[in-house]
Amino acid sequence: MGLLTKGLEIEIYTGTPQGQIIGLSDRIVQDLTGFVREPDSRNVEYTTAPFQSYDRLLCAILRPRRQLRQYLASLGDYTLIPGSCLSLGGGQVFYRSDPQNPYHSYIEQTYGPTVVTASVHINIGIADPEHLLQACRLVRLEAPLYLALSASSPFFDGRVTGAHSSRWQVFPKTPPQVPLFTSHGHFIEWTEQQLQLGTMQNVRHLWASVRPNGDNRPYNLNRLELRICDLVTNPLHLLAIVALLEARLMQLALDPSLDPLQASSLAPDRLLELTDKNETLAAQSSLDATLFHWQDGRPIQARDWIEELYTSVYPLAKAQGFSCFLSPVQTILRQGNMAQQWLQQYQKGISLSVILQQAIFDTEQEEQRLAEDLCLPALVA
Template identity: 50%
Template structure:
């Protein structure tokens, strides 16, 4: 089979603040002056969306260009971009509304408060064939915990360590509480319609889970898979590596559906797989790469880091075939030295304050951007 790379795009949420790590909300002003950015319900974070592309070099620039523009806007105001996916230095007791007249924002604040005030990366893969889309959704749902573990960057909240590597995922209000492993498109449509009728979902966007189908008119017109579980990954090379692993798993599924569709190749039922996946997500939010997870094939225990190594080994032949080894290679460093949360917690355990850790992270984030930009100019 002649494999082609999929269209890929990102929804990137960012926190803004001072160089000392203090969060400062400017989403209202930014969204008015920079057309690339949209405000979130709480003005301390904002979002931009990249243009879909199958080319990884174009994706890198589409990730960096809005950040450079935002930095230029922030700099004269003494502000910067903050790493991490939670209100690391606080204040999570206070909701800072970006639009007091927006009824949806009112619903968010009333129902969830600052549990939703987080920064994350949503990765979208274009899949228009509905049969393939739902098979991919099943596989990615069962392996989403691995991608969360690679991305974890939120060990702090309100200036204390929380005991979680992804505090963001542990606090974020998943909705509805029980989301099935969708058997096909028709199952998904019926389930969404029933959820809307019962009020469990307030609108078609109110499906907050690790991965979901997306498209121009949900639930009826779908054209992509949206992975929602990842914390903010500030290093573009690592983000593209995580994206490459996700894409290679989906392309492998397209080549070998009987082997990789959990509905066809697992010893567990679809109900058991949904429960297993949700438990794995929570385990990864606590211990990330060191988490003990249950494999979707048979429920056997496996350490997250080992499972990821197995997947990288599995997709390597296809990566070579598609000239994607360079995109995949940064994962080796993450597996060796740990994700952002693990590195931060290591620094904290050695006596550094959370503010000091964040200040170093702010500098590292800026350096990553400069290095990535230079690398692009040399290509």
């Protein structure tokens, strides 16, 4: 078995080193290739090509970001801002990036600023549509674990929200009810029905924790897209989350009996109730959340479930040569995700603005170090 292809869609805020988020995407998209608008101008998205190699994927994460930083500096005192919510303010308004786009109009009118978040979407290539739908079933039930690892939005509008992922707590999952698709045919039939009912405006308007993806959805599919993760600005931590997902999908390919429709004692409707509850719990408390395992409904702490998953897939990752990229999962479990680290600082009396300013500085320094150490030839090519 060879490595799977994996690509990332990364949304990130732009603003000042003081943490003020400022919309610049219209200028970025006009002047730089490889960046696309989000409906609100305060964040911008770039997409990596799909790679099997983790080394190449690391540089594909870093190269556009370094280019974007240089461009922002040419405009003024601007930078990239970590976190998945409008941490210090601006959460009550919507700044249209493309006033002429009717889909953006629909999003603004329907959802407002609840969708003005930053995140990472992880795409893993799976060519066979039935295997892909099987993978989606498993990953959907385990998606709360990836949210727990990635949570980075404990602040919103200048206050502590009480949640570790304020983004996923408010993000409008659409349509509200999405089944566990039993086959590719089921997915096609369901999607066509949603488009007829108007619960989806187009084939992209499926905003769930995970979805099948492809160039001609729902008919031609070639990848699983995990959409639940908050923005992870540390590239090595992000690759570790990708590696955990890839290793789990490899494990499923080798042992199809891991399919929840076979391996769970719970009925599909109960599985959906359970995973919705787990997503809410993970958004609230991330690694410290007590979740409920899809196999039998037993309570288990997210941290312990991830540790079990890590232990089960590590030999496979090692045999495939990417265990070194998987191992930072242990660092996240030990040190906490970004939300937990920020909250620890806040509990010590550090203000939200100072926490964010330090994170902005640390993020840039980490990127520069990794780029110089690992990707300099690619960055200057």
